[in-house]
Amino acid sequence: MNRLLAAALLCTALSMAQAAERWETLPATPPVTTTSKSGYLDVNGTKLFYRVVGQGSPVVLLHGGLANSDYWGNQVKVLAPHHTVILLDSRGHGRSGRDAQAYGYDLMADDVVALLDRLKIKKADVVGWSDGAILGLDLAIRHPERVGKIFAFAANSTTDGVIAGVEKNPTFAAYIDRAGQEYKKLSPTPDKYDEFVEQISHMWASQPSWSDADLKKIKTPVLIVDGDHDEAIKRAHTEYLAATIPGAGLAILPNASHFAFMQAPDDFNAIMLNFLGQK
Template sequence: MAAVLKIFCALLLLSAAPARAAERWQELPEPAPLPQAAKTGKAPVNGIELYYAIYGSGPPVLLIHGGLGYSEVWGAQVADLSRDHTVIVADSRGHGRSTRNAEPYSYDLMSSDYLALLDYLKIEKTALVGWSDGGIIGLDIAIHHPERLTKLFAQAANSKVDGVIPTVMEDKIFAAYIEKAGEVYNKISPTPTEYDAFVTQISNMWASQPNWSDNDLKKITTPTAIVLGDHDEAISRKHTDYLAKTIPGAKLMILENTSHFAMLQDPEGYNKTVREFIDQ
């Protein structure tokens, strides 16, 4: 699966016109560098080692990256939020510096990883900012363990497989992200030669999950923001509107002139939007 993705990405990127992108949503900037962490480590959770880093002090906020991603994508957000928050980032199981095992991926399992990390760090409740798979993990925790969350900022999340835009794999920016994710994996993963196996394992989850009912979403009592870039390549606006209407009291927030990678394309605007929600 990963080998096919690499070939597809290479062909797609070679076919791209050399002209510079006209809009910021057509670009994939490098993440801002992370500041110096107050603490880093690997938490033993659910049979794996989950890499984490902690920054700043104040009310806690947990940032969860998307599929194939890594904690460094949050560089600009960590630098801003750590001025007055305890910011926790981690690499999800099998991603970045974290290990994985043979257990099949599921959003329930990944949520359990993060809840176990919070227990390990002795954090009872936190605000959660989740992007893509991170937003889905946030929804899972809000449905099943609302007592652990103060706020949920879920960007580019879906509650059903059909919330994903079918043409996402034809998008050049998304292809560039997949290529970059593979490069980073090779550099920092404890199993750098197992990218294909990792992608195959997590792809099995994506094929059928998430799959929550309206009633599941209506159980959510955590104050929730449903967030989407107005040019998101992966998640449809129709599905995003559905989430905002179905989750009780949810706030719909649309990020202008950004795509699935809004935190990289407009970090200042993204940080402002996060703060407007989690600090109110």
């Protein structure tokens, strides 16, 4: 019996160790606690929620699909002493509203430009995660005069760069559920999450769809970054982006996934700060 009990305890310990792999976890959303100026601005037919934190050269933080700007709490803390950090909830996300226009990366990138115009910021570096990273690349292609460096974490340039069935991955499924709970708390339309997901899914089904020629138009400095266990983006696609965008760098974070900025904030922040510099 003692041997059986010992074996059972060993199996339990091994299971717990396996479950505790960093890349399988979804840490709590790290809210932005640094003092900030916040508000709403009318942009391209809707009201966008934004925050401005810190001082120095401007950096825009763009969150992933279904999320909101709170997810950048770990990054704001280290950026604000050296940069003016601009955060926004993308249209239809978080606290921001939306109009009847169909979701599209070009439209959401134009929202960023319009917000910068309203804040009288001529040019800014961009740190983006997932959809936010795609927006950063969109800005570099279509509005190169408005962006400096682009830190693109977990981006894709075509739909086949996404791993099929990612929504069934346990960590990613937990994220979708959490995003829904946060939407209910923050959104001006709290009972419309399922409708929101359905509408933005139409965008994901066909966008982005950039060619090699599109990516080769990018002249601004770009760092392509991902976790080595990303549930959503194929590693080969990440490497393709870095190889195709002129002069782009590549950084792969160990033992981390699509949520590395929360799972491994020290590693993520070190690479981010080194790339952006302290200006």
